[in-house]
Amino acid sequence: MSRPRRETVRDVRRNNRSVILSTLFFAREASRFELARLTGLSPATVGNVVADLMGEGVVVEAGLKDSDGGRPQILLAINVAHGHLAGVDVGESRVRVELFDLGLRGLAKTEVPLRPGGEDPEEVARHIVHALDGLLELTGLEPGGLMGVGVGVPGTVSRQPASLVHAPTIGWKAVPLGAMLAGPRTPPFVIDNGAKMLGLAESWFGAGRGAEDLIMALVGTGIGASIISDGVTYRGSMGGAGEWGHTKVVRNGLACRCGGRGCLEAYAGPQAILRAAGRSVEGADERSAFAALLFDPAARPVLEEAVRHLGRGIGNLINLFNPERVLLGGWAGLLLGMEFLPQLREAAGEIALPYHFAHASIERGRLGAEAVSLGAAALVLDDFLSGGTRS
Amino acid sequence: MSRPRRETVRDVRRNNRSVILSTLFFAREASRFELARLTGLSPATVGNVVADLMGEGVVVEAGLKDSDGGRPQILLAINVAHGHLAGVDVGESRVRVELFDLGLRGLAKTEVPLRPGGEDPEEVARHIVHALDGLLELTGLEPGGLMGVGVGVPGTVSRQPASLVHAPTIGWKAVPLGAMLAGPRTPPFVIDNGAKMLGLAESWFGAGRGAEDLIMALVGTGIGASIISDGVTYRGSMGGAGEWGHTKVVRNGLACRCGGRGCLEAYAGPQAILRAAGRSVEGADERSAFAALLFDPAARPVLEEAVRHLGRGIGNLINLFNPERVLLGGWAGLLLGMEFLPQLREAAGEIALPYHFAHASIERGRLGAEAVSLGAAALVLDDFLSGGTRS
């Protein structure tokens, strides 16, 4: 029933600390006075909590605010050098690792291509660890200052027993990636689905800002969705919510790589589109081939047909989830969105209930296709903002 | 972002009071000692809070628990006579009103049939008020003791500005039902979608007990769904989440009464099934005609086809929401479930991803089709358990 849990006086402080820290993070800079106004807490409490945070080195003063009469406000900011975070994007063809400061500004990044068939979990884990070491060395940052590493994977992550990854497209089945990465003195790893991380990134910094109920429709090599409700990512009982790509849109339809028939991915995924257009599908060249297709007049009917499927799928999502915003992302989704956003909206509008459609906007994501690593780091940061103290 | 809100010391007490009250409600009876164990609170705190609650008359002592040596535990229980609740189910053909005590045991109920075309909001509101008065008189209960009335409607309820009801099937468009019902000294009315209330009822008392992630698939005259995630009902930005009946399952398919084409309801709704079986569809007789169909061998292929559509729809829901349980309810759904549950499961299994399907069970609801009013009362009770004090 998810009844609220017992609470004690110290939880109050934990909660208010988290409120202040989050508010300060999203405001980037604020004075104690502004924090009091923003959070509704009394100035005294803000002062106390800020004193704690400054004592820990999490918050620093960042100059004064001009005043015309009266004591100037002392601006505060998260101490972005207090630690750093890493985000990892395990894709179907490469592993991206990126280092961020506590303000989530990128410090350095690297990519390791995966040769086809080289998605062996052990190998991927080695790549991640190696890339992290490399980035730390490159930037000269203290390894002990790495507060956590978020890892986005192209599959389902169940969190209950441990973090087990199920990613059929790269052949992973109940892979204990978290345990494989953890070493004697490694930072904590947080594993989750890549689409969910992209959704978090867009929701914090991108086209999802300000929306509490949001769907991130990700069309990359695979198709997935991240559902954010009331500001929190919907996971379902085994962490597998949002498997949109394999909802069935045609009965006895085309075969899909998942083994099923009639999946959305088999109609609107880039591989399916390339195949329908009569282009050969080579792994590495997939993206450029797809981009080329976009401007080929001969391919237009094929693309429009795919967009129609995608739009219908979005219409059904709108009926089921009643979001206020739907964001199209992923490398293929962003390309399609550049050219076909009106057609997409039209197709969705034909499907969705008028009332629902009228209150939902459909837009492109704003952070590009490479924001999974940002979202992964954001997930770690979220833990920190909501109470985690660095040990 | 739904960041946590500022909290003060008194919120701790409010929260713990709610924890204790909820725990006691679901346990039906418990001693202070057991409550301490169950909630994790110290005996002292439980004692204090219980003293408050007894002072207010919300909780009463309910006998002793046998002990073999040592002071016996004093059993406590919610004082079911402390107030009463009402639940209203506005259906497409009748209005049901039911009175409950604080233990959600039914005290009395009544039904008002709606003549076709008689779904005028004003008239429905009059029916509700009149039926409530009648029930109060019948039972001799104090009208002032009515702590709240939940009203389930067959449509979408947006809560933001006020409670506006959108229910196309009965011709309601932005109906301010809450405001229409409220009088100078009426109890608070809580309006919500009927499927969501049924979902709450099954989740508290029926086949959904113990499940945190749950989908209630309601097949009545219309088709809808209630999605419960982490124990809370998913509403979406305008309260319209779960409009499953009008997701599109066939492209350019059959016309639906919503005006669209290819809706699930046009293939698996009882009216659609009756039509496909060549039976005439008369409003009042719909249910018995459908029930008769169920045992007509000639109609079997039609029914199986409908079940297949339903199962495929459930399979897609499982992919998107990753529930641990799917409950089939509504009068038509329960009938179909009696005969065709295996076929339904099979169809869903063909659609859903194996990992998702393996962790989701599909069952019939256990409370019957009439539990909407129970759920409506439960919604009101939930407010009370989580902090509401009766003024």
Added chain:
DNA sequence: GTATTTAGTTTAAGGTCCTAATTATGGGGA
């Protein structure tokens, strides 16, 4: 250089929970 204004800090008061000690209340045995 003083008055004014606004930001931030200190202090006292009111709540809350927890631990530990104390009191209450039954059963069992002599």
Added chain:
DNA sequence: TCCCCATAATTAGGACCTTAAACTAAATAC
């Protein structure tokens, strides 16, 4: 019948938290 024992419930004391209000600090304006 009376006393002891075991267990439940209550009370007392201490720690922690927020708030309101008084107070101090640090600027500008005249």
